[in-house]
Amino acid sequence: MTRVTRRYKFAASHRLNSSALSDQQNRELYGKCNNPYGHGHDYVLEVSVAGPLDADSGQGVSIPALDRLVNGQVLRDFDHKYFNADVPEFLQDLVPTSENILRVIEDRLSANWTKVFQGDWPRLESIRLQETKRNRFELRTH
Amino acid sequence: MLITRRAEFSASHVCSQSALTTDQNRELYGAAANPNGHGHNYVLEVTLEGDPDPLTGMIFDLKTLKDVIQKNVVEPMDHRFLNYEVPPFDKIVPTAENVAAELWKRLEPRLTGERARLKNIRLYETEDLYVDYSGEVR
Numbered sequence: 001m002t003r004v005t006r007r008y009k010f011a012a013s014h015r016l017n018s019s020a021l022s023d024q025q026n027r028e029l030y031g032k033c034n035n036p037y038g039h040g041h042d043y044v045l046e047v048s049v050a051g052p053l054d055a056d057s058g059q060g061v062s063i064p065a066l067d068r069l070v071n072g073q074v075l076r077d078f079d080h081k082y083f084n085a086d087v088p089e090f091l092q093d094l095v096p097t098s099e100n101i102l103r104v105i106e107d108r109l110s111a112n113w114t115k116v117f118q119g120d121w122p123r124l125e126s127i128r129l130q131e132t133k134r135n136r137f138e139l140r141t142h
Numbered sequence: 143m144l145i146t147r148r149a150e151f152s153a154s155h156v157c158s159q160s161a162l163t164t165d166q167n168r169e170l171y172g173a174a175a176n177p178n179g180h181g182h183n184y185v186l187e188v189t190l191e192g193d194p195d196p197l198t199g200m201i202f203d204l205k206t207l208k209d210v211i212q213k214n215v216v217e218p219m220d221h222r223f224l225n226y227e228v229p230p231f232d233k234i235v236p237t238a239e240n241v242a243a244e245l246w247k248r249l250e251p252r253l254t255g256e257r258a259r260l261k262n263i264r265l266y267e268t269e270d271l272y273v274d275y276s277g278e279v280r
Contacts (some may be wrong), residue, residue, distance in 0.1 A: 001278075002239045006194060007270040056159060057170060058235035063271065064172035 002060040005048045010079035013040035014096040044130040051122030061122040069116045073108040098131045102139040148190045151220035155236040160242035172269045178238055185266040192258035202258040212246045238267040242275040
């Protein structure tokens, strides 16, 4: 069993503001992240995939196939976009915190996984999202 | 407790299978299938697990660890073309996964001591791609 981790980057902006809270409550809860015009980050996304080593290919996962999946499902829609206005999942009530962005990434990858990878392996193990160098979020999927 | 030692080597490789066509190799390995090869600054992280010896306060002698990595990995692989110069990559494809497994095979018997065992090999092919390998049974 090997675990392959691929790192991707995208630049995007967001505003943290919950429709369930008052303006004052939003300011208190989210601080600077509540700035009405939004703000941006150079996000770093790490995707870890596990699988048995295929004896012929020497691979646990085809990197070009993984790249196509992540490019098509995540980077194309997220890079140089404003989450709150450009990404469908965040147009209504879902606040684009890194936690929620990770969930959306997992949903998108999982929903399209079998189009790229047939069979039990490889499987998605973990996704990590670094918003800045000082904070990182991880969602373990297995 | 875990200890991790890092080492680097620079090497070239090509990822392709002779049984596949050029297009199939390109599909499977992407740019890594270029027949003339290309190179990386590989970064290796070797992690040992164990309890410190009460007398020395160490899990494993770091100098010994450094020497074992140097002799068994860096010297034979640094500034080499893996497919042509480093067996078994004349017979198997030198993907990051296979290189990590080969490093495990070379290091594991030499790093199992009374208090320590090899826990994980992490091999960075680039900053954007790394593989973790911890033996056949995980």
